[in-house]
Amino acid sequence: MPHALPAIKPGAATAKLDYDNASQAGVLHLSGDWRRKSRRPEPGAPALPQAMSSLRFDCADLTGWDSTLLIYLHDLRRDCHSRGLAVAWDTLPAGAGRLLRLASESPATPTSSTPTWSWLSKLGRHSIKTWDGAVEVLGFVGELVLACIKLCFGRARMRWSDMALEMVKAGPQALAIVSLIGFLIGLILAFIGAIPLKWFGAEIYIASLIGIGILRLMGAVMTGVVMAGRTGAAYAAELGSMQVNEEIDALKSMGVPPMEFLVLPRFLALTAMLPLLGLFGNLVGILGGMVVGLYYLDLTYTQFSQQLMETTRLADLFVGLFTCWVFGMLIAICGCLRGIQCGRSSEAVGQATTSAVVSSIICMVIATAAITVVTVALKI
Amino acid sequence: MTLPPPIAVRNLTMAYGSRVIQRDLTFTVRRGEIFIVMGGSGCGKSTLLRHLIGLQAPADGVILRDGQDFWALSDAARDRIKRNSGILYQTGALWSSMTLAENIALPLQQFTRLQPREIRDLCSFKLALxxxxxCEHFYPSEISGGMRKRAALAxxxxxxxxxxxxxxxxxxLDPISSRRLDDLIIELRESLSATVVVVTHELASIFAIGTDAIFLDSESKTIIAQGSPKDLLNPAAPPLVRQFLTRGGSAPE
Structure with missing residues (x-):
């Protein structure tokens, strides 16, 4: 009794099983073009009659084949094997038979099964991971402090030339973007301030607004955000790629601590450069505000500068620069930490970079809030 | 009608800017052959490969793929030819953010209309091969270098x-793994009746699998010997080639 497989359009690849009840022998007629582009039977091996004891193939009408025939037969082979059926594999086209044999010779490696977790264990694992992360951050900061102490005694394995290079990258090369953003922030701040000030006829106070706003806060924040996106991300990507390429392992195995050799120069360079960049940003920001004061509010240069000098204090500038300095440390720590923690794939480098920028911005906001509260409390 | 050879190179000059790597390369890779490109380190073997697979344009000369001038074709036609070639990169170049199965599935998803189930079966089959x-669900970073290479072959x-x-x-690769890979290459060539181009300086591989070969020389910047690796051992072959193939054993007389 012939077992017909689902009907297939003419001209397409077909597999038809003929089964002879008397001899319990089956013949699988393969015909047509068994290639990707042609129409093929549904995937999955044909159902073989229970009593069948042997199987051979008839490939007289087979015009072409590729891997699609092989996966069809691979399933069949598994079926036949589990039933102990005698199959004449040599009746297949020579190459196909050999490839099937090659594929089935491969010992099956046990697949790594990912266990499913209940919500409680998920919560537990997440908590443990968060805790471990926090410990890791503390450990990193502690190691960094130790490295700094070692540096003071001149025993850190850091090359000053590396630090100089990092300073150039984090300082002069960032001037253009910091000045552009600083100027525009000053401009925007002044425009926004100008609207309510005009209502009260108090245009002159634009100088105070800009002075205090930029010096104390905005200068530092915009420099910090620009540098987090620019340099913090670069640190994470750089160290992350080094982790992927096993360059960090190479340093460790040579007895060169990556903390001193890679992190320390970046940390020092950024903490040194950020206050300077902030100072420059302040200057350009006030310039931006002044442009609005002079050309939009029709103040004179003397009026503006006098008001600025009278209402801003040196303390404002120092609070801003102190904030910059703190930001420099935070950005460097976040960038380097994420880079060092990076996994070993290209995707992990992307994650490290993203996470470096996000965490440094969050840290900066928290730090700003803390500094503001403390300075207000201390009446600085 | 006989089919044109899969690869024919005519007077190819390769250069980075004004620095010429190799010049006047002329050779033909015949169908079903295992063609070896050998030569010392830095002689431009890998650069030649980059030219053949379409990553780099020749400075001069013609590369014919299936009888067509590869670099004169439209982008679409060139892509079609590229899709017809499988490339095993030196370090595997598996996409590290995807599992092995996803790595193999990507070209199938992009360029075929197979059903998801067929793609899954094909991935398993190629990996078994x-x-x-x-090992479908492993990430490239979780497996050994030899396994990564085999996965890249899949x-x-x-x-x-x-x-x-x-x-x-x-x-x-260790000698045993590299031998297994050689056997696999031979087996695949015979079963799939594919043409294979191998860039290597591994002597054992050269003799085990090569049916034809060219030897690139970094001094004269061109091919100094051509023929089956076993023929290149004969005394008529250039001394440099014999030296290379005998690991410096027979010094030039």
């Missing part, structure tokens, strides 16, 4: 290419 059955085979390129297939 290279001896990695059951990916190169995904689209059933008619021509396979191997860049240093045995680099970084």
């Amino acid at each position: 290279v001896g990695l059955a059951g 990916r190169a085979l995904a689209l059933d290419p008619e021509i396979l390129f191997f860049d240093e297939p045995s680099a970084g």
Whole structure:
């Protein structure tokens, strides 16, 4: 009794099983073009009659084949094997038979099964991971402090030339973007301030607004955000790629601590450069505000500068620069930490970079809030 | 009608800017052959491969793929030819953010209309073919270098290419793994009737699998010997080639 497989359009690849009840022998007629582009039977091996004891193939009408025939037969082979059926594999086209044999010779490696977790264990694992992360951050900061102490005694394995290079990258090369953003922030701040000030006829106070706003806060924040996106991300990507390429392992195995050799120069360079960049940003920001004061509010240069000098204090500038300095440390720590923690794939480098920028911005906001509260409390 | 050879190179000059790597390369890779490109380190073997697979344009000369001038074709036609070649990169170049199965599935998803189930079966089959059955869900970073190489071979085979390129297939493998890979290359060539181009300087591989070969010389910047590796051992071959093939054993007289 012939077992017909689902009907297939003419001209397409077909597999038809003929089964002879008397001899319990089956013949699988393969015909047509068994290639990707042609129409093929549904995937999955044909159902073989229970009593069948042997199987051979008839490939007289087979015009072409590729891997699609092989996966069809691979399933069949598994079926036949589990039933102990005698199959004449040599009746297949020579190459196909050999490839099937090659594929089935491969010992099956046990697949790594990912266990499913209940919500409680998920919560537990997440908590443990968060805790471990926090410990890791503390450990990193502690190691960094130790490295700094070692540096003071001149025993850190850091090359000053590396630090100089990092300073150039984090300082002069960032001037253009910091000045552009600083100027525009000053401009925007002044425009926004100008609207309510005009209502009260108090245009002159634009100088105070800009002075205090930029010096104390905005200068530092915009420099910090620009540098987090620019340099913090670069640190994470750089160290992350080094982790992927096993360059960090190479340093460790040579007895060169990556903390001193890679992190320390970046940390020092950024903490040194950020206050300077902030100072420059302040200057350009006030310039931006002044442009609005002079050309939009029709103040004179003397009026503006006098008001600025009278209402801003040196303390404002120092609070801003102190904030910059703190930001420099935070950005460097976040960038380097994420880079060092990076996994070993290209995707992990992307994650490290993203996470470096996000965490440094969050840290900066928290730090700003803390500094503001403390300075207000201390009446600085 | 006889089919044109899969690869024919005529007077190819390769250069980076004004620095010429190799000049006047002329050779033909015949169908079904395992063609070896050998030569010392830095002689431009890998650069030649980059030209053949379409990553780099020749400075001068013609590369014919299936009888067509490869670099004069439209982008679409060139892509079609590229899709017909499987490439095994030196370090595997598996996409590290994807599992092995996803790595193999990507070309199938992009360039075929197979059903998801067929793609899954094909991935498992190709992995089984290279001896990695059951490793579908591993990430490249979780497996050994040898396994990564074999997985990369499975990916190169995904689209059933008619021509396979191997860049240093045995680099970084132990002798047994590299022997297994050689056997696999021979087996695949015979079963799939594919053409294979191998860039290597592994002597054992050269003699085990090569049916034809060219030797690139970095001094004269061109091919100094051509023929089956065993023929290149005869006394008529240039001394440099014999020296290379005998690991410096027979010094030039």
